[in-house]
Amino acid sequence: xxxxxxxxxxxxxxxxxxxxxxxxxxxxxxxxxxxxxxxxxxxxxxxxxxxxxxxxxxxxxxxxxxxxxxxxxxxxxxxxxxxxxxxxxxxxxxxxxxxxxxxxxxxxxxxxxxxxxxxxxxxxxxxxxxxxxxxxxxxxxxxxxxxxxxxxxxxxxxxxxxxxxxxxxxxxxxxxxxxxxxxxxxxxxxxxxxxxxxxxxxxxxxxxxxxxxxxxxxxxxxxxxxxxxxxxxxxxxxxxxxxxxxxxxxxxxxxxxxxxxxxxxxxxxxxxxxxxxxxxxxxxxxxxxxxxxxxxxxxxxxxxxxxxxxxxxxxxxxxxxxxxxxxxxxxxxxxxxxxxxxxxxxxxxxxxxxxxxxxxxxxxxxxxxxx
Amino acid sequence: xxxxxxxxxxxxxxxxxxxxxxxxxxxxxxxxxxxxxxxxxxxxxxxxxxxxxxxxxxxxxxxxxxxxxxxxxxxxxxxxxxxxxxxxxxxxxxxxxxxxxxxxxxxxxxxxxxxxxxxxxxxxxxxxxxxxxxxxxxxxxxxxxxxxxxxxxxxxxxxxxxxxxxxxxxxxxxxxxxxxxxxxxxxxxxxxxxxxxxxxxxxxxxxxxxxxxxxxxxxxxxxxxxxxxxxxxxxxxxxxxxxxxxxxxxxxxxxxxxxxxxxxxxxxxxxxxxxxxxxxxxxxxxxxxxxxxxxxxxxxxxxxxxxxxxxxxxx
Numbered sequence: 001x002x003x004x005x006x007x008x009x010x011x012x013x014x015x016x017x018x019x020x021x022x023x024x025x026x027x028x029x030x031x032x033x034x035x036x037x038x039x040x041x042x043x044x045x046x047x048x049x050x051x052x053x054x055x056x057x058x059x060x061x062x063x064x065x066x067x068x069x070x071x072x073x074x075x076x077x078x079x080x081x082x083x084x085x086x087x088x089x090x091x092x093x094x095x096x097x098x099x100x101x102x103x104x105x106x107x108x109x110x111x112x113x114x115x116x117x118x119x120x121x122x123x124x125x126x127x128x129x130x131x132x133x134x135x136x137x138x139x140x141x142x143x144x145x146x147x148x149x150x151x152x153x154x155x156x157x158x159x160x161x162x163x164x165x166x167x168x169x170x171x172x173x174x175x176x177x178x179x180x181x182x183x184x185x186x187x188x189x190x191x192x193x194x195x196x197x198x199x200x201x202x203x204x205x206x207x208x209x210x211x212x213x214x215x216x217x218x219x220x221x222x223x224x225x226x227x228x229x230x231x232x233x234x235x236x237x238x239x240x241x242x243x244x245x246x247x248x249x250x251x252x253x254x255x256x257x258x259x260x261x262x263x264x265x266x267x268x269x270x271x272x273x274x275x276x277x278x279x280x281x282x283x284x285x286x287x288x289x290x291x292x293x294x295x296x297x298x299x300x301x302x303x304x305x306x307x308x309x310x311x312x313x314x315x316x317x318x319x320x321x322x323x324x325x326x327x328x329x330x331x332x333x334x335x336x337x338x339x340x341x342x343x344x345x346x347x348x349x350x351x352x353x354x355x356x357x358x359x360x361x362x363x364x365x366x367x368x369x370x371x
Numbered sequence: 372x373x374x375x376x377x378x379x380x381x382x383x384x385x386x387x388x389x390x391x392x393x394x395x396x397x398x399x400x401x402x403x404x405x406x407x408x409x410x411x412x413x414x415x416x417x418x419x420x421x422x423x424x425x426x427x428x429x430x431x432x433x434x435x436x437x438x439x440x441x442x443x444x445x446x447x448x449x450x451x452x453x454x455x456x457x458x459x460x461x462x463x464x465x466x467x468x469x470x471x472x473x474x475x476x477x478x479x480x481x482x483x484x485x486x487x488x489x490x491x492x493x494x495x496x497x498x499x500x501x502x503x504x505x506x507x508x509x510x511x512x513x514x515x516x517x518x519x520x521x522x523x524x525x526x527x528x529x530x531x532x533x534x535x536x537x538x539x540x541x542x543x544x545x546x547x548x549x550x551x552x553x554x555x556x557x558x559x560x561x562x563x564x565x566x567x568x569x570x571x572x573x574x575x576x577x578x579x580x581x582x583x584x585x586x587x588x589x590x591x592x593x594x595x596x597x598x599x600x601x602x603x604x605x606x607x608x609x610x611x612x613x614x615x616x617x618x619x620x621x622x623x624x625x626x627x628x629x630x631x632x633x634x635x636x637x638x639x640x641x642x643x644x645x646x647x648x649x650x651x652x653x654x655x656x657x658x659x660x661x662x663x664x665x666x667x668x669x670x671x672x673x674x675x676x677x678x679x680x681x682x683x684x685x686x
Binding site: 098154157158160161162164165166168172173176177178179183286290293297329331332334335336338339342343 | 432434436489490491493494495497498499501502504505506508509618621622625626628629633658659660661662663665666669670673674677678
């Protein structure tokens with residue numbers, strides 16, 4: 001590479017880096033091989049604002065004010081779907097890798113719990129629930145890592161195609177295979193465990209279980225994004241070549257991101273199994289894969305709170321907008337909403353919120369195209 | 372990769388396949404060859420769908436995830452026309468035209484405004500495919516439709532080894548080979564084909580040399596979409612049409628194109644043969660794990676050639 005070419009390459013990458021928001025850009029432009037935490041404060045010593053306390057209190061009080069229907073069907077479902085979509089938001093927003101296989105990973109974890117644990121089917125091995133759950137999460141994470149290893153061999157647009165192909169292939173596998181996945185029937189009567197007399201199949205305990213894991217995943221991702229790994233990952237998203245030149249192993253960072261997203265998706269999958277109390281191929285069908293993307297996009301990928309907002313909107317829409325004319329046309333409604341969001345506000349509801357807050361200046365809050 | 376490893380992998384992958392072929396022919400000759408023919412028939416369908424997909428991607432870098440919906444739309448409209456007019460040929464034409472028009476509308480109404488925004492285009496096509504799938508379910512319901520091909524190509528053909536085989540499927544096989552050649556001729560020997568190839572290689576340069584790139588895009592999109600609609604009618608005759616087929620053929624196009632290499636017509640043919648044959652052999656010899664073969668092929672290709680057999684790096 002000649003000197004002129006080199007200079008040009010460096011200049012263009014510096015421009016991209018500056019276009020990137022905040023700390024990542026500053027670090028990339030500084031061309032320092034040492035990654036420093038972006039803020040002097042330690043990540044766990046975040047100032048707690050009033051709004052955090054209010055939201056947390058509201059979440060804690062909510063199940064005692066709402067009916068069991070609202071606690072379980074609305075909030076419980078939204079928390080679980082939000083957790084699964086969070087894994088996609090993390091991959092897409094911070095890693096620039098849109099993986100459509102996150103629901104597949106969740107579904108695999110659910111299937112494993114059903115197969116290793118107890119259900120109405122004789123295929124189930126009847127192991128204790130905690131063994132089944134732990135093994136299921138490990139298996140699903142290994143699978144997620146494998147998916148990541150495959151997907152990161154290519155970039156950008158190919159990632160969507162490969163993960164979609166993997167997801168649909170897995171759907172057809174569970175549909176056609178009767179010896180292990182019980183085919184079209186799937187597994188029914190998978191009951192959540194009863195621990196110390198608390199039945200997690202009940203509305204309120206289930207809500208708190210889902211809330212706990214949703215919060216844990218949320219704060220884990222928030223922590224990760226400020227940890228050196230998260231900063232490096234965002235650097236890889238913005239300019240992989242430059243990060244490579246700085247001595248970072250781009251592939252390893254990406255695969256590790258898939259693995260971490262896999263853990264979260266797997267936890268969500270187990271919770272989803274306990275929510276439905278059954279798992280069938282329909283749970284991980286193409287529609288479900290796409291719905292995860294819809295939730296993530298609906299909420300916005302800029303911040304880990306996005307998928308939860310998206311999930312609440314999605315679940316509310318699914319439950320209430322379908323009453324009159326749209327009873328059977330739910331996909332039409334959600335597809336149209338999704339289209340409107342991608343066409344007019346590529347940063348979802350969060351983007352609208354940001355635009356409302358900052359007036360005309362909100363344009364810069366749009367989602368960046370990972371290139 | 373060193374020469375040794377190349378040979379090692381060729382033997383490691385080729386030897387079991389060879390052993391299987393010898394065993395299968397010895398075990399049941401008729402089953403083996405009819406499965407092979409079924410595989411090739413399916414491959415010709417996959418090729419028709421995937422060639423349009425790969426053409427559109429090669430030129431516009433647009434992963435059109437609504438491609439499966441175009442297949443199903445062509446099939447349904449073709450069925451309506453065929454039912455009303457009683458002519459199968461008219462149905463085929465209608466399938467092609469309707470999907471081509473739909474493709475044109477998509478290109479002119481949507482994609483023209485988001486050139487170069489890969490991710491956004493992909494999301495939009497996902498949204499469109501959700502909406503289209505539900506609209507079609509609304510209009511045509513969940514039942515299964517079937518075509519009646521004309522008498523001349525309906526019936527049973529007598530062949531050596533297989534004995535009897537549906538004549539229509541052989542015609543389909545032949546037709547897709549012919550279409551493959553026409554496509555090749557169109558791309559390599561005509562002026563518009565030359566423009567398309569030039570656009571694949573360097574879009575900016577093509578525009579700079581005075582060609583109306585938007586027009587070339589529109590033509591390509593129409594042809595690609597039309598091929599999907601054509602395949603819808605032709606495939607609907609060989610098999611059947613029902614909701615959910617859109618996903619199936621979308622998956623097929625995705626895998627075929629991943630294996631064959633994005634943007635390459637020859638690659639699409641190669642991938643289609645590999646995937647179609649593997650799927651049919653999977654169905655015949657290991658029914659409940661059939662899809663695994665498709666998956667394994669995809670994994671192997673991605674592991675050794677991330678861009679597919681004939682794929683080239685993007686610009």
